[in-house]
Amino acid sequence: MIEARELTRYFDVSKPWLQRTLAGEPRRILRAVDGITFDIPKGTTLSLVGESGCGKSTVARLVVGLYPPTAGQVRFEGKDLAAARAQPEMRRRMQMIFQDPYASLNPRWRVHDIVAEPIRAFNLVPDPAQQRERVAELLRQVGLSPLDGGKYPHEFSGGQRQRISIARALSSNPEFLVCDEPTSALDVSVQAQILNLMKQLQRDLGLTFLFISHNLAVVRQVSDRIGVMYLGRIVELAESESLFTRPRHPYTRALMEAIPDLEMTGRSRTPVGGEVPSPISPPSGCAFHPRCPLANDRCRAEAPAMLDGVACHAVQEGRD
Amino acid sequence: MLLEVKDLRVEFPTRRGVLTALNGVSFSIAPGEVLGVVGESGAGKSMTGAAIIGLLEPPGRIAGGEIRLEGRRIDNLPLAEMRKIRGKRIGAIFQDPLTTLNPLYTVGRQLVETMQAHLPLSDAEARQRAIGWLEQVGIPAAAQRIDAYPHQFSGGMRQRVVIALALCAEPQLVVADEPTTALDVSIQAQIIALLKRLAREQRTAIMLVTHDMGVIAETADRVAVMYAGRIIEIGPVRDVVRHAQHPYTAGLMASIPPLDRKVERLAQIDGSMPRLNAIPPGCPFSPRCPHVFERCRVARPELMPAGATDAACWLHDQPGASA
Ligand SMILES: Nc1ncnc2c1ncn2[C@@H]1O[C@H](COP(=O)(O)OP(=O)(O)OP(=O)(O)O)[C@@H](O)[C@H]1O
Ligand SMILES: Nc1ncnc2c1ncn2[C@@H]1O[C@H](COP(=O)(O)OP(=O)(O)O)[C@@H](O)[C@H]1O
Ligand code: SF4
Ligand code: SF4
Ligand SMILES: [Mg+2]
Ligand SMILES: [Mg+2]
Numbered sequence: 001m002i003e004a005r006e007l008t009r010y011f012d013v014s015k016p017w018l019q020r021t022l023a024g025e026p027r028r029i030l031r032a033v034d035g036i037t038f039d040i041p042k043g044t045t046l047s048l049v050g051e052s053g054c055g056k057s058t059v060a061r062l063v064v065g066l067y068p069p070t071a072g073q074v075r076f077e078g079k080d081l082a083a084a085r086a087q088p089e090m091r092r093r094m095q096m097i098f099q100d101p102y103a104s105l106n107p108r109w110r111v112h113d114i115v116a117e118p119i120r121a122f123n124l125v126p127d128p129a130q131q132r133e134r135v136a137e138l139l140r141q142v143g144l145s146p147l148d149g150g151k152y153p154h155e156f157s158g159g160q161r162q163r164i165s166i167a168r169a170l171s172s173n174p175e176f177l178v179c180d181e182p183t184s185a186l187d188v189s190v191q192a193q194i195l196n197l198m199k200q201l202q203r204d205l206g207l208t209f210l211f212i213s214h215n216l217a218v219v220r221q222v223s224d225r226i227g228v229m230y231l232g233r234i235v236e237l238a239e240s241e242s243l244f245t246r247p248r249h250p251y252t253r254a255l256m257e258a259i260p261d262l263e264m265t266g267r268s269r270t271p272v273g274g275e276v277p278s279p280i281s282p283p284s285g286c287a288f289h290p291r292c293p294l295a296n297d298r299c300r301a302e303a304p305a306m307l308d309g310v311a312c313h314a315v316q317e318g319r320d
Numbered sequence: 321m322l323l324e325v326k327d328l329r330v331e332f333p334t335r336r337g338v339l340t341a342l343n344g345v346s347f348s349i350a351p352g353e354v355l356g357v358v359g360e361s362g363a364g365k366s367m368t369g370a371a372i373i374g375l376l377e378p379p380g381r382i383a384g385g386e387i388r389l390e391g392r393r394i395d396n397l398p399l400a401e402m403r404k405i406r407g408k409r410i411g412a413i414f415q416d417p418l419t420t421l422n423p424l425y426t427v428g429r430q431l432v433e434t435m436q437a438h439l440p441l442s443d444a445e446a447r448q449r450a451i452g453w454l455e456q457v458g459i460p461a462a463a464q465r466i467d468a469y470p471h472q473f474s475g476g477m478r479q480r481v482v483i484a485l486a487l488c489a490e491p492q493l494v495v496a497d498e499p500t501t502a503l504d505v506s507i508q509a510q511i512i513a514l515l516k517r518l519a520r521e522q523r524t525a526i527m528l529v530t531h532d533m534g535v536i537a538e539t540a541d542r543v544a545v546m547y548a549g550r551i552i553e554i555g556p557v558r559d560v561v562r563h564a565q566h567p568y569t570a571g572l573m574a575s576i577p578p579l580d581r582k583v584e585r586l587a588q589i590d591g592s593m594p595r596l597n598a599i600p601p602g603c604p605f606s607p608r609c610p611h612v613f614e615r616c617r618v619a620r621p622e623l624m625p626a627g628a629t630d631a632a633c634w635l636h637d638q639p640g641a642s643a
Contacts, residue, residue, distance in 0.1 A: 157362035
């Protein structure tokens with residue numbers, strides 16, 4: 001259903017031209033997403049995981065057409081995304097749930113109108129009484145009360161606001177949903193409800209998901225396949241279960257080590273050493289080499305190609 | 321006890337009547353202790369923290385009960401006096417990091433001024449310590465970055481600067497509201513280790529609000545579970561995590577997604593927490609509780625001894641019974 005090919009998005013973060021010229025500085029280009037390729041077959045879930053700033057949200061925005069790509073392409077059912085999005089019916093079929101539940105809701109609208117907006121925009125339920133019933137049903141579906149429809153976003157806590165944005169995204173009956181950290185602001189009990197809801201919608205309606213999260217336990221529950229991102233690239237792409245049972249890329253392994261776990265009461269975990277480098281001046285060769293225990297001279301000089309689901313010299317040379 | 325909260329009640333006058341956001345909240349924290357506070361969104365966790373540091377957003381107000389720091393009441397102090405206590409004796413880390421930093425001053429200047437306001441330090445000493453704090457919260461090349469402005473840091477780094485600011489005047493109590501939620505696991509681990517070290521070595525008392533049970537499990541000594549503006553269970557972390565006595569806590573623990581396997585369906589508590597203006601009579605959890613019985617719908621349970629914890633649940637008022 002979704003195909004991304006060599007998807008790339010750069011941001012120009014240079015100072016204004018005059019200032020830059022006077023100071024004799026070169027342009028500064030931030031490579032937020034740098035040549036990413038994946039497929040999401042209909043009815044399945046692909047998840048992207050990785051540390052903040054690695055480009056997950058940028059991929060999400062590229063895939064729903066909120067940013068044009070710098071290079072590469074996204075295809076929706078075989079059609080180029082830009083062309084597909086010219087048709088309202090195609091726009092209805094793809095929706096996005098944003099990471100930040102504060103920024104994505106219009107503070108001056110009542111919840112009812114926020115949720116009903118896509119229904120009205122695509123003229124899905126013309127009858128006002130039926131429309132109210134549909135909004136009430138959506139609010140119930142995400143664990144809110146139909147009475148909440150009369151309130152404004154600021155009257156809700158963070159987690160409650162995220163449920164409003166999920167209800168809104170579901171209101172146009174989408175077939176493809178991009179979920180950027182949809183439960184990161186939620187507590188576990190609501191998270192369980194939302195994840196169960198997503199899985200049920202997928203079973204019942206055959207929805208296709210691009211799911212973005214940094215919580216690996218959550219990702220394990222919802223994914224068919226998982227892409228691990230580092231500094232704008234996918235470094236490992238595998239079936240969900242095999243990624244968890246046999247992580248191959250050194251970065252994937254480090255991520256797994258760093259997870260806090262309920263059983264670890266009192267024990268400390270192993271953080272991934274070092275920092276995510278800047279995407280403005282990424283390290284030479286393999287971008288992970290400054291933090292990688294297996295790095296050698298080749299890694300510092302030559303970027304590893306994606307081969308058989310992993311982009312790592314050590315794995316490909318069998319010295320992992 | 322360093323901090324004692326007794327019967328705290330917080331109200332919000334609104335056009336549609338007075339909302340009681342916190343009702344009968346009581347707990348205490350000893351020096352060097354980490355109290356975790358968990359609970360569903362809207363349960364009142366942030367509100368409890370805000371009441372303690374004297375930063376309830378108007379029209380919210382403390383309508384009953386008392387808050388004591390080292391035995392002295394701090395809930396009714398004049399604004400100026402409370403401002404002195406904040407920063408020096410109570411450090412606050414907020415859920416939203418961007419509100420705490422001044423965009424016009426360098427990070428170093430903000431740290432230095434905060435420290436010098438509360439500790440007798442020369443400029444050079446304060447600057448040295450500021451670099452030390454930035455290192456402690458995991459800012460690489462701290463000595464070079466100390467003169468940068470907040471907007472030159474990434475979101476995660478700004479949150480770490482906020483944490484450094486809250487800790488640099490060496491307060492006795494730190495109220496940390498979701499300090500690591502916006503951070504990656506690797507940085508999160510560093511911050512958690514720092515908070516634990518402060519508690520152990522400096523005897524700092526920490527109230528840690530988070531909805532990440534993994535963080536609670538590895539950091540807290542005791543946990544308070546909040547529901548609809550009340551504490552419904554409080555006890556040692558191991559007991560609350562492994563042998564929850566309140567049906568809500570048990571449901572909460574069961575809904576944590578497992579890391580070691582995929583499950584068809586996560587355990588979930590159906591329904592949602594009642595709105596503040598629609599809290600049912602009797603036990604506030606009764607409409608969702610799988611163990612509900614007659615008495616639950618008419619009488620409100622207070623915290624009572626239950627196993628190794630205290631739980632507000634009538635199941636524990638019957639000799640020999642448990643959830
Ligand atoms: N200005 C306000 N007016 C009316 N009610 C409010 C206001 N601010 C907060 N509330 C309500 O007070 C209750 C407690 O809010 P609080 O922010 O303490 O929740 P929380 O437990 O920190 O939630 P979260 O996990 O989402 O941060 C919620 O029901 C919320 O809707
Ligand atoms: N509109 C933008 N302008 C400039 N830089 C951006 C913009 N959006 C994202 N970035 C940068 O691109 C990188 C990837 O960001 P993002 O996709 O949000 O990461 P993630 O979602 O994985 O945390 C980051 O370094 C971020 O600062
Ligand atoms: S290519 Fe080299 S540096 Fe990169 S992950 Fe593999 S071993 Fe490590
Ligand atoms: S008091 Fe009753 S309704 Fe409330 S938690 Fe206990 S058993 Fe359930
Ligand atoms: Mg993001
Ligand atoms: Mg809060």
